Amino acid sequence: MKRRITRHPVSSGARQFAGKVALVTGGVSGIGRDCVRVLADAGARVVVSDVDEAQGARLMKEMARTGAKTLFVRADVTRADEVRDLVGSVLRRFGKLDFALNNAGVDGARAPTAEYPAEVWDQVIAVNLTGVFHCLKYELEVMARQRCGVIVNMASVAGLVGFVNHAAYTAAKHGVVGLTRTAALEYARHGVRVNAVCPSYTQTPMLERVAGRIPGLKARLASIAPLGRLCASREVAEAVSYLFSDAAAFITGQTLVLDGGIVAG
Secondary structure (H helix, E strand, O other): OOOOOOOOOOOOOOOOOOOOEEEEEOOOOHHHHHHHHHHHHOOOEEEEEEOOHHHHHHHHHHHHHOOOOEEEEEOOOOOHHHHHHHHHHHHHHHOOOOEEEEOOOOOOOOEOHHHOOHHHHHHHHHHHHHHHHHHHHHHHHHHHHHOOEEEEEEOOHHHOOOOOOEHHHHHHHHHHHHHHHHHHHHHHHHOEEEEEEEEOOEEOHHHHHHHHHOOOHHHHHHHHOOOOOOEEHHHHHHHHHHHHOHHHOOOOOOEEEEOOOHHHO
């Protein structure tokens, strides 16, 4: 059966990123996938990275049918050498790196801190925190030499408040917020901006997998936000696009929260 591609309407500044080069890790599903689409719709050439090569191949075929300029490079963000080679691939192909979205992440286990499996802790920290550090390390080197560039790290409202039964995820996302602020201070003088986005419960394949095991979960999560619904991954992608844009040229070291009002109370 032939798959139908739905093109989303884009803003009046649809080609605002023409000539720009973007890197998106964790880009083959969920929030990352929508970020790839939004950036490509805006004219950017997008390098997509993930460990899932099959999903990557499918996404490249889909994007090619829309006329987007995208490239898939497999990389495991927990391995510094693979991240170094990933950034090197971007430079060899396009000669520069304007934008980077460090989005690769896993959710981990659900358990009280004293009962949290140590091996799962190690995995979540390796992907969600150390992986972001690896990406920042090599992206910042390039952007500092260029004297320009914008980085957005995928944090979470779990990086701002405590989340019961999610010790590793919460610790990692708090770490991402700290890394974001530190890197922003260090590299502002090089013309590089670094920010984070902090979504709350978002409609993604990851959430669907969890909800499939827990009846009524999505309705309960939606009711937590004062706005009464889940965040849409497309909304997160638009926020990322804003932070990359010239409209955010004086914004660095910040966390843009998309939570429907959860942390306001």
